[in-house]
Amino acid sequence: MASTAQVTAAQPSSSQKKLDEVTALLAKLTVDLKETNLLPHQRNSILEELKVHGRVVENADPLFTKDGIETLARYGFESTSSVTSREALRCLANALLLQPKTRQILVDLGYGDKAAERLKNDNRDDEFLISRILFLMTYDTNLDYEKLVADHQLAESINQAIARHSKRYSKSSRRASQTQPMDTMALSEILKLMFNITHFYPDLADQFSKSIPHIFKILFRSKIPNPPLQPPIKYLVNALLNLDLEDKKQSHFGLNAVFPKFDQKCNAEHLINILDNAIVAYPEGELDQAAAPVLTLIRRVYEIAPDSVKKYMEWLLLPTDDERNRPLGKSDTLSARLLRLSTSALTPNLRGSISSMMFELSGKDAAKFVHNVGYGFASGFLLSHNIAVPESAMEAFSTNAKGEEGEDSSKRVNPITGQRLDAEPEDTGPKMTQEEKEREAERLFVLFERLKKTGVVNVKNPVEQAVEEGRFEELDDD
CATH class of the missing domain: 1.20.930 (Transcription Elongation Factor S-II; Chain A)
Structure with missing residues (x-):
């Protein structure tokens, strides 16, 4: 056995x-x-x-x-x-x-050409499979996508596929009508393919401009899922990043594709809503990668937006006067969450992008930037970009609630925290001794001197200013 x-x-x-x-x-x-x-x-x-x-x-x-x-x-x-x-x-x-x-x-x-030809078929299964194959061949191959666009109408096939997808989205309900899982999968793959082609072949980006209104239509009429950056939402956002939203060549739909006549602010508002939902839904470590494209697209839209849309985006993204009852960044609004993320150690990619956006929303004006977000949040960005801060920016300023008339204009705001001075808590602790005051004055003197030497902030040391104004008296040793 x-x-x-x-x-x-x-x-x-x-x-x-x-x-x-x-x-x-x-x-x-x-x-x-x-x-x-x-x-x-x-x-x-x-x-x-x-x-x-x-x-x-x-x-x-x-x-x-x-x-x-x-x-x-x-x-x-x-x-x-x-x-x-x-x-x-x-x-x-x-x-x-x-x-x-x-x-x-x-x-x-020789199957690259055959794949491009096959993409002309109006079939979701073919679209899904062929798009994925062409997408994968954008990596680690010498396949000439410029030739596929010129000889096999690859860009036109992609544009037509996206246009067909956009027809499925209901005008009234802002949700996909009769959408099957394969529809979503095929749309995601075709968008990924478009993004890679426009990324690796930027000269071909104009070939896809006619898809801009269709992509925005799908995005705007899609209900924001939870979490929000699921397919196809994230691929719709990514696909727009490399396209000519400004229509510089004036060859397609112009800015009407981004800011439609029926509601110029609708696309900008929807993107900001997606960002707001994403910040709530994802942990910071995951958010750093997931939300970066949305933030980049919002900044691109703001850059080319008409004045009325810009003002609306500023109202949605910048701190309101109501938030100044507390130090900025302490409330539960979108602007407060953005400010907190701009200093978070877990969001290295978003930190700089958020600060840059806030600076742009402030008209790229350092004084207005400090006014909008407080010097505490503005200082790091200004120092790292070697932007001088006017002396006036470090003074307390007055502010009114946005859009409200008759608000008391005498309300003063702390330039460091952005909080209204009359809302700051009173110091109920013991008063400083004379020795403690002297040590604190010496520490502040040294800090101001170091700050002046950087050349970034144009401020005068308060001790130096006091001496010049005759308000400084030197005491004898006894």
Whole structure:
């Protein structure tokens, strides 16, 4: 009787079994390409098995060779059966995702052109699969996308696909009507492809300008999900980043695409709502990457916005006078959350972008910037950008509530914290001794001298000013 060890040794391992199965299945397909000896359901069944095996790289090596990729590509792009073709394309897309070397193999076999032609089909499954394959081939290959645009109308195919998607979005309900999961997946893939083409080939960006109104339409009429930056929202935002929103070449829809006549502020407001929801929904570490594109797009929209939209965006994003009952950044408003993020150690990418946006919302004026957010939040940005702060910016200033008439204009505001002086808590602690006052004065004197030497802030040391004005008396040692 054979021992257990001998029986185990005689059986192939699961890894070897998988490798043998993949090899055998590919061999059957190769023979079928020459002799057409398989029935349609047999062919599809083999491709489906290969798709399952190909989801994990280990022991699926034959799929990632030149012969394996060519076999899958011939079924994917040349089969007369749509079912067979799509099963093969699914196998191919998995291979390109898991093994980067296969992307150049597919290009060398000449299937880049065929993929661009296939994208002309008005079919969600084809759109999803072909877009993903073309998207993956933007990495690690020498595929010429300029040639695909010129010779195979790739940009026009993408524009038409996005236009078809936009028709599904209801005008009244601001939600997708009759949207299936495959619709969302196909839209996400086509947007990812557009982003990569415009990123790696910026000269081609103008070819996609006609999609700008359709992308904004889908974005505006999409209900903000929770969390908000799920597909396709984040891909809609990303796709707009590289496009000519200002229409500098005046060849398409002009600024009406971004600021439509029926409501010029609607797109800007919707983007700010997405940002507001994102800040609440994501932890800071995750938010740093997720929200950066939204913030960048908001800044781009503000830059080209008409004055009325700019004022509205400033009202939504900058602190209101009502917030000055407390130090700025302490309330639960969008502006307060943004200010807190601008100093958070967990948001290195957002920190600079938020401060830059606040500076832009302040007309790129240092004094107005300090007025809007307080010197405590403004100082780091101004120092790092070597922007001088006018002496007047460090004085307490008066402010009125936005849009309210008759508000007491004499209310003074602390320039450091942004809080109204009459709302600051009274100091109920023990009074400083004369010795403590002298030490504090000496410390402040040193700090002001250091600040003056930086050349960034144009302020006069208060001790120096007191001496000049005759308000300083030097006492004898006794």
